[in-house]
Amino acid sequence: MFESFRTKGHNAGLPPGTLVCPESSGPVGPVKITLIDYNKQGYTEKEIKRIEDCFQAKDSKTVSWINIDGLNDIEMIEKLGEHFGIHPLILEDVLNTAQRPKIDEYEDYLFIVLRMLKYNEETESVDSEQVSLITGKNIVISFQERPGDVFGPIRDRISKGKGRIREGGADYLAYALIDAIVDNYFIIPEKYGEIIENIEDMLIREPTPEIFQSLHNLKREMIFLRKAVWPLREVISTMARGESKLIHKTTVLYLRDVYGHTIQVMDSVESFRDLLSGMVDMYMSSMSNRMNEVMKVLTVIATIFIPLTFIVGIYGMNFNYMPELGWKWAYFAVWGVMISIACAMVFYFRKRRWM
Amino acid sequence: MFESFRTKGHNAGLPPGTLVCPESSGPVGPVKITLIDYNKQGYTEKEIKRIEDCFQAKDSKTVSWINIDGLNDIEMIEKLGEHFGIHPLILEDVLNTAQRPKIDEYEDYLFIVLRMLKYNEETESVDSEQVSLITGKNIVISFQERPGDVFGPIRDRISKGKGRIREGGADYLAYALIDAIVDNYFIIPEKYGEIIENIEDMLIREPTPEIFQSLHNLKREMIFLRKAVWPLREVISTMARGESKLIHKTTVLYLRDVYGHTIQVMDSVESFRDLLSGMVDMYMSSMSNRMNEVMKVLTVIATIFIPLTFIVGIYGMNFNYMPELGWKWAYFAVWGVMISIACAMVFYFRKRRWM
Amino acid sequence: MFESFRTKGHNAGLPPGTLVCPESSGPVGPVKITLIDYNKQGYTEKEIKRIEDCFQAKDSKTVSWINIDGLNDIEMIEKLGEHFGIHPLILEDVLNTAQRPKIDEYEDYLFIVLRMLKYNEETESVDSEQVSLITGKNIVISFQERPGDVFGPIRDRISKGKGRIREGGADYLAYALIDAIVDNYFIIPEKYGEIIENIEDMLIREPTPEIFQSLHNLKREMIFLRKAVWPLREVISTMARGESKLIHKTTVLYLRDVYGHTIQVMDSVESFRDLLSGMVDMYMSSMSNRMNEVMKVLTVIATIFIPLTFIVGIYGMNFNYMPELGWKWAYFAVWGVMISIACAMVFYFRKRRWM
């Protein structure tokens, strides 16, 4: 998720609305366009090769969903924009894949930018992809960076006529897409919740610098998660306010539901942030705790033996006249004194709870 | 309370409004339905087996309270929803037991989600259960996850005709239920207040890692308590604003009262958070304090005896020509020197307040 | 002030509006009722025994101030409420002495809850008492937990006809009471300002755990002071907004003045919080400073004498063949070497500023 760090604007210097192919982070295959047309009665789905093949969708009475996977065919996107009357700034934003989630209301359509987040079990981090939705009357155009998405169940519901989706308009479809994206957000705090619990357990058992490193990484992930989810609240609340004539009253209820979901995700992210900063405190405290432990052992050993070593040093001196050296029981007396001192010290340390 | 960590949305991929049985955290008995019907004149309470038995409540003139304990009979809930004209999204939210407290206004009813919190003396933590209220004209439907609730006194007031409850409508009943839940919140800060006082005392007497662990746990509990109570403010202020035609003016006064209560609970939680973070500082400071103590003892012992040991070492050397060795009072002179050094050191440490 | 920690709602389970005697924290004498009646022309003040004796105040044209010290005579309060038409929820709030400052606007009166704070020189902490005001047309009813208040000067002004008070209505009287309470708040930051200055001086001279404890206690006091004063802003700004028909335009000017005072108190509390957290940093830093001092002494002594002790140890060995032992000036040479080493070390420590 780290790459989303580097925000990129459109290439500075170009006139606004100039389309520039996004630097793809990995190999990207050819652009794939799918057109789904449906109404209450029926449904057709086809993959199309030339963008012109979906131009009739503009005037058809059925709801059309044009999904575009891959953003490197600029010419095609320009044609699309021209035919459907999409503002060049929107097309520029579609191609700029470091957008902040946002909604722009135009006369004939809504333009919505979202982040599709997927927890990647392998890398144990979150994959992020930008999804742009253009919602007009009877038409939804969605742009994705890569093939592979979370919209499978929606396609399924359309094809099988499950739920309300075939009865709803383009606004309901847009809602369904947003809902699918937001529903997948829930998996992320769930995963992180588990990870945080594990780290907490480890922290209690034995804090290591590695655990602290994990804490730091988690904090960083939360910063980015927050950055992706926070603006979404505004996007959806703008839609749910019901002021746009493109959104039906019945859909507003559903949008309010999604709104609740985003707040719930945000709540979790905020709680995690609080928890993590508590755990940093905990790490720090157990560090200084361990230091205390180490120091106590050193102090106990040193303060017991240093005075004794001094005593034995005394009787190692070679003065000609040292009366004690000749006494018969002197050696044993010294032992006695030393044992007494050691015991007194141990007793003192016990009392201070250093042992 | 930790489990509320893992926020779960509705099963990603299903059409909105699809009902899914909540994963119960423990064994859940069969669903229990109670119907209470009352007006100024009279009152009936019965447990019903088939949901259809309460369908007549829809059109009766009396106020009906349908209470449902247990959420695993999806078919029953679907029937209920259909008969009373409840939006599928609401039913979905009822079953999704990780909801954030919220209020949704529909044409004919208000949908309210709350958390019922109970301090569990045994586990010394807070048990949390989701309560959903659907308030219509003359009807309140309440859903609980498990049997056992805080509504006993309300049932009592209805049956005995105590207070205003029999004269009020469904909105007053809804208020009474919310009030009962919020009243039980007060017990929690009271309990935590005691615990925090105890920990503070222990912290002053002797800080241990265990106490720090308790501090950390309390902070975590506060995060969750906050998460449960904070959104409630908005829920109740929405109701108390008096814009819904389902809420009578007289009830608004009562709701404003509950609103004051929730703010009071929030205030306490915020104060606790501040206090706890002050206590973390205190723990840290007393840690470094103890370290100082340990270091001082080590330093005092070591700096007194290390030079003395050096001196006795000198006269343990075996050089053939060491004039002092032959002097008569040398041994005692060395003792004198050593005692003087020790005294000077002790004096120095006293002055620096290390002893 | 710690006791205000434990927020108590009305006894959970009772119908709203049920009056429960507040748990008094100390012995409370019998309830004392005072009735002051005044207008421009004249003034009467009497202590009354039976609450019924002040019932005529309701319809009199003069301004009546009924002051009630002590909240344990529930029956009396109920009678009062009934006669003057006070909502049961208000009476419940009057008796619940852990209220947050608030204002509730009813049709015929304003209900205001405040905290009367007094700095107790003996315990060096702040005493807190709840004062409830019910302000109607021509009548103000005030409830206090205990006898003893800050209203003496107001009684004086009424009796002597000083200032505008006899010309003003009930709203001006309510203002005067609030003003008297807020004016006494100013003494508290003044006191704390002195205490904080003292602690700061001590912190610079010699930081001890006791000072840190004081810091912690002050922080706690600030949390509670803030909790008592913060909501007051809203209370007074609500009154000063001038929307209530119970408050005259001329009084609004005075209320705006009190509003300014509360903001000033809040400002001080916030500054104190900032200062205190800066002082915690200072304590921590001087702790680690002292540790550094201790460590330096240990290090200097140990690193000078440990090598020297090693050297004298060498010539304490009993090998048969150790050429140096026979050399004439060896002993003095060793002394020379040791003194050189010691001087070099001292020079090195001086350079590093450890001595």
Added chain:
Amino acid sequence: MFESFRTKGHNAGLPPGTLVCPESSGPVGPVKITLIDYNKQGYTEKEIKRIEDCFQAKDSKTVSWINIDGLNDIEMIEKLGEHFGIHPLILEDVLNTAQRPKIDEYEDYLFIVLRMLKYNEETESVDSEQVSLITGKNIVISFQERPGDVFGPIRDRISKGKGRIREGGADYLAYALIDAIVDNYFIIPEKYGEIIENIEDMLIREPTPEIFQSLHNLKREMIFLRKAVWPLREVISTMARGESKLIHKTTVLYLRDVYGHTIQVMDSVESFRDLLSGMVDMYMSSMSNRMNEVMKVLTVIATIFIPLTFIVGIYGMNFNYMPELGWKWAYFAVWGVMISIACAMVFYFRKRRWM
């Protein structure tokens, strides 16, 4: 600046509007009154002895500026208030020199309280004085605590007819006074900017407790600077909103300009606060850094020589049968062993970068 700590309200107990002489922090000379009268055509300036001498200003057509230095002649201020119809609460606020900057709008005049801040090069701190402005139609009355102000250039502009000032009304004069005060604020962050830079340099070179003390003092100064400047934003934005009929449209432009200046000062103060807290971190880190340094030296010396001292101790034992003692090259062999150990240790410490 520390004294502004102790907020003082009006003497608790006195009726509102009672005038009390402010406790002067130093010796205050007699009150000095200056009256400046001007219009486009001409200008007169005179120092007056009796307040009655400026009473004619009320009805004159020229703009009058009455400036009063010193607040201890209460009788005079009362007369002034009575003649010009100033609300007693204003007069009370004028005399209460611990006011928060504020604006109060009355029917016929605006009452503005400001803090005049001057950086005192000698004490290296900020001197603060309260300035109150009463702006009516054609009249501005300004009150200052002490003689000496920043208004010299304004008097100059009036007398010489420079700029717009002689053409503007009383509102423009008020603006000019506020502008002069705010312009002097800019000098303060500039000074502090330099101080902070110096401290930062010293912190990098050698952190001492004295520097930390300076940091702490700067933080405290910032708290007070903020307290003085922050409310000013609101004061000026209230004026610049242009709702008062006392402020001409042309003046509003100028006020918006001053508003920009106050925001700029606030921005600097906030940046300084951020910087200072970063510098506290820096101090703390370099403290623990130094501790590390000290510990490393101790550890290196102790761990090299303690084992060696043990070895020489062995051959200092007096057992009758110790074969090594008789070996010819034993002494030199022991030297060899000890040098090897020392070298190995040095090598190990080098690797760990402790040397």
Added chain:
Amino acid sequence: MFESFRTKGHNAGLPPGTLVCPESSGPVGPVKITLIDYNKQGYTEKEIKRIEDCFQAKDSKTVSWINIDGLNDIEMIEKLGEHFGIHPLILEDVLNTAQRPKIDEYEDYLFIVLRMLKYNEETESVDSEQVSLITGKNIVISFQERPGDVFGPIRDRISKGKGRIREGGADYLAYALIDAIVDNYFIIPEKYGEIIENIEDMLIREPTPEIFQSLHNLKREMIFLRKAVWPLREVISTMARGESKLIHKTTVLYLRDVYGHTIQVMDSVESFRDLLSGMVDMYMSSMSNRMNEVMKVLTVIATIFIPLTFIVGIYGMNFNYMPELGWKWAYFAVWGVMISIACAMVFYFRKRRWM
């Protein structure tokens, strides 16, 4: 970027609107004036020597862009202001190069102040220059402190008629200039993102005081970046609100786009701040970690050898009667005892994971 620290107001004491030459931080050449005139049909660009040469732009129908590099010719700026009817306060702000970004709406023009930021690869810091825009009907006047800007591509688009620019009015030109400036902001977080990643890597490998110093410097840079970008949000949102009659509806769409960009930059800056403070924690924790390491080595060595040194000290005593000294295998027995003790200690330290 540090110099922007020292905020400077206009010279205190001068009448508002007095023009003062900004203190230039480096050598500044003569003022350079460029006039670009264009409309849909054509385009002319000329460098002019006397300001009077561009006065005809005021009444021409084409869009005129007067760009002024260098602010030291006050006389020229005064003439310009007089001819185009620009308020003296604006001219003063143009010359005061420490302005906060702001927008002021006047009757006939908008006055916009921005910061042009450029990442300087050489000094590895950000260069900042103030750009002021005066946008009227058909005219844009831009002021820059120094020659050299980011407007090259715009000049290019005008001359070549690329994009919409020749069709748009003065408001579109103003937008284009702002857009060019904001686009260059994106490069800065990108650069800092890289630097932060590098520092993070170094921090994990080996934390040094130098890295902490870099962290501190980065934090400072962020404070200033924030100060430069934050107010921009308000500036652009004010413009995009579309209330000014000087801004066409079509341009509003573009402005909303720039608004999105500024928010994105702000988001990055905020994330960086969070990251940096996490990294400070990380540095602190690894510091105390290292201390722990050092202490452990000292403790292990000291606690192993100090008791052993005591033992060998015992048999170095010179008492006449010490039975062990005569025993045959005593010497070897002592070795055995010492090795056992050492092994036991090592075992204990292993168990505690100190070795």
